[in-house]
Amino acid sequence: MVLDAIHSRRNTREFTIAPVSDSALELIIEAATWAPNHRNTEPWRFIVLSKDGAMRKKVAQIVHDWTFENVKNPNPERRIATSRETQQEILDAPAFMYAYSVQGRNDEVTHENYAATACAVQNLILAAHSLGIGVGWSTGKPCLANVGTAIGAEPDWDIVGAFYIGYPAEEQTQQSPAKRAPVNDVTIWA
Ligand SMILES: Cc1cc2nc3c(=O)[nH]c(=O)nc-3n(C[C@H](O)[C@H](O)[C@H](O)COP(=O)(O)O)c2cc1C
Numbered sequence: 739m740v741l742d743a744i745h746s747r748r749n750t751r752e753f754t755i756a757p758v759s760d761s762a763l764e765l766i767i768e769a770a771t772w773a774p775n776h777r778n779t780e781p782w783r784f785i786v787l788s789k790d791g792a793m794r795k796k797v798a799q800i801v802h803d804w805t806f807e808n809v810k811n812p813n814p815e816r817r818i819a820t821s822r823e824t825q826q827e828i829l830d831a832p833a834f835m836y837a838y839s840v841q842g843r844n845d846e847v848t849h850e851n852y853a854a855t856a857c858a859v860q861n862l863i864l865a866a867h868s869l870g871i872g873v874g875w876s877t878g879k880p881c882l883a884n885v886g887t888a889i890g891a892e893p894d895w896d897i898v899g900a901f902y903i904g905y906p907a908e909e910q911t912q913q914s915p916a917k918r919a920p921v922n923d924v925t926i927w928a
Pocket residue numbers: 747748749750875876877878879899916
């Protein structure tokens with residue numbers, strides 16, 4: 739039931755060591771491509787960095803170095819630790835990918851493309867959830883470190899997120915229940 743999936747999906751960053759197969763990744767990316775997209779631009783691009791692959795290691799190192807330079811923790815030990823933790827989280831994720839949105843011929847289309855890619859990402863996450871796979875969306879350090887051209891993204895693509903993917907660990911499933919504001923707080927009934 740789609741409603742159940744929508745309600746039970748949670749952002750997931752703690753995983754078991756179980757691998758995520760390429761066929762599962764293909765299935766969720768295929769689901770992503772069924773998102774609505776104005777003018778049929780199919781503007782989404784995904785870059786999967788295979789577990790233990792050279793590119794994953796390279797990205798983890800770039801993000802490590804970016805974190806060390808940019809996260810200005812006054813405590814030098816903490817700064818080193820944060821950089822290493824960030825690097826390790828990328829290396830440890832059973833699957834890890836980036837999503838980008840391509841530019842349109844003008845700002846209006848670029849804006850539509852970005853919205854369509856966000857829809858594609860939600861499709862991907864819900865499809866993963868239906869397979870028992872959790873996804874952690876990040877626009878933080880792995881995106882801010884600007885790894886795009888190093889992983890084959892075109893320089894003008896807009897980054898939509900980095901995604902940690904795997905089977906949720908027990909700690910994750912025991913998280914306190916998520917909350918949302920009531921519908922009437924976010925809706926004008928005119
Ligand atoms: C565009 C976007 C960017 C996000 N970036 C981050 C991030 O950098 N770090 C993080 O921990 N979570 C990130 N999240 C996940 C949100 O924090 C999460 O969706 C929110 O806490 C609500 O929890 P839920 O998804 O489990 O309902 C991001 C989510 C979205 C949609």
